[in-house]
Amino acid sequence: MRVERLVPLALPRGQKLQCELCRGPAGLRCGACCVTYYCEVEHQKADWDSIHEKICQLLIPLRTPLPFYNSDKERNHGLEQQLSREKHLVELTHRVAQKFLFEGKHKEAIPAALHSLRFSIHIYGLNSVELVPPYLILAEASIGLGHLTQAEEYLSQAQWTVLKTSHCSDAIQSKLHRNLGLLYAAKGNFEESLYHLANDIYFASCAFGTNNISSSGGYYHMANVFFRQNKMDIADSLYSEATDIWHSYFSGLIDVQLQTIMSPSEIDILCLPALRFHSMELNTIFIPSADESQQAEASQILNAILDIREHASRQQPMKTGKVVHALAMLHYLILDIPKAHELAMKALLIISYLQKQDSAEAIQQLINLIKSKPFYAK
Template identity: 60%
Template sequence: MNEIYPLAVPKGRKLKCEVCEAPAERVCGACTVTYYCGVAHQRADWASIHEKICQLLIPLRTTLPFYNSEEERKHGREQLLQRQKHLIELCYKVAQKYLFEGKHEESVPAALHSLRFRINVYGLNSVQLVPAYLLLSEASIGLGHIVQAEEYLSQAQWTVLKSTDCNNEIHSLLHRNLGLLYTAKENYEDARYHLANDIYFASCVYGSEDVRTSGAYFLMANVFFHQKKMDVADSMYTKVTDIWHTFLDQHIQNQLCARKKPADILAKELENDTGLDEPQEAEAVHILSTILEIREHTAKEKPEIIIKILKTVAMLHYLMMNLSKAHELAVKAYVLSKELPNKEDESQALRELLGLIASKNSVISKASKYFLNQGH
């Protein structure tokens, strides 16, 4: 982490902390355009997002250069706008990834940055602010700060209510967070209502069988699980597993087909190939690992159910290049598949997956030896 220094504030100039907006006493020594009320908030911001955007903030927070023409000035403003939009998306995805990983405290500074950049670009009343409010609400729920979560959700709801161009994706996100809030408050009836709306709006945007809709089914299943309505919860966990199994298996089948053709270049063999961005991968790991844990405790007499979720999680880890974890889960599923009465199809699919894992391990090993030799 870069050093931070006491701040000599110029007379008449009020500087605010990046995290809490209290009067600032310190400045980041690397960018010199970011201020903090003290060491604790500077360190929290650095760990969350500032390390990733430190140098990107300099052109946004320094005086624009002198332009010789209106055309140059327009171009400069467009560049500034594009930088701000890039930071909105970057901060949003970083905060989202932290939330899926259960790192609620770390997500807050990144979400605040996304909100502030949205305000700068779109204004205080824009519906574009809603996703950032919802991130902050979800982080607050995770931290047990229910009152704070309700305040962010109220801001989001009021903004949506005033908007004339709010799309189904925003409605889906809003209902999902309201569902999370009511689940945390153990008001399961209202939670189900909002999560049912989430499923509806997400299905309108992505389709009912899309992985981006699966999160809504998963949260609804959790509500029924908390209510000990296991039959309904079980059917919804099965739907989530089926959606992810279909999605991931398509990537696996593509790789199996590729193995029958001439070998691709080494870089292609080594790359991550989930078709997901980092927050989506973190969401997939969270959802599927949770379902696996539940299945291993509640479905011991139904090996076929456990095998499918084991295989699904194994495929995910394989495509994310977590090969040791993928191998561990695939072997576990393969051993269990021997207990099935009609076991050959499932066992064959797992043997193919294990073959892919072994092949990828071999390619990585050869690549490592090659680069080590090149180094000598």
């Protein structure tokens, strides 16, 4: 990345340059794309670390004049291509911002979310429901940074947009209520927080079905509220619900993989030579790369629950083992094989003391799959 100072005399008369982040007067330019401007090096670095590195070259065709077209057909085709590029950037910036949120990197999420919001405004207009997702990310990032007033402003914008939309999807309603729940929890208004988080779970269930992974966050955040109120039995039950959702989801992916690679004569999962014979068929990521934010959410929720389980005054080995097993499956599915093996062995050790045959067999199947990987390190 190179930073170049602008030469004011070289600018067209009356042209004003705005900082990509704060929209204040800009005096620096990205030397890589030459179409993005900043007020100071700190803002450029923040934007680069968040999203600009990924979209730097993608911005050039959007921020340079359209070429001369010989016909209306060519012009319309050019405009369609530009719109397609902008929509791609909306999705990309939103996905990156969401991933940062789940990783707890609230500051890094903001520049990416601002890009998503601005591209959405340009495509859909100021009153479109498509603006709600970036508003919600900006609100959640602001909550994470302790900027509650700013978060309220973003949520007010999102709420107003939803109220004006006659057919707002259940998925959007779910995300809105989750952020309202997080805001009220941060303000210490637990009753209002639980109301909104319950609505989050309801709308997520309507949109995606009961016990879908989209509702796991609602259960997890509700558990955190009860945990803060020292209502441990309720919190424990909700943490278990969130764990069960992810455990069931990952188990389904593992089962699909086992059915795909095993022939009827190879049903015995303990037959490692057969698994190694099919090992090249295992080198795929079963959580699509487009869902990196989903991976980050699962990791955030399960690791937090594991930490709570391991530090609880009353140990519950079965529940702890289930969290560890879910994390082992997650790391296997994203091909983090050494970590997957470490967690799977830990889960097997916990479960073996409880003499739970079904759970132990499922973990052993996972361990055998891990060992079948060509790059498995013994």
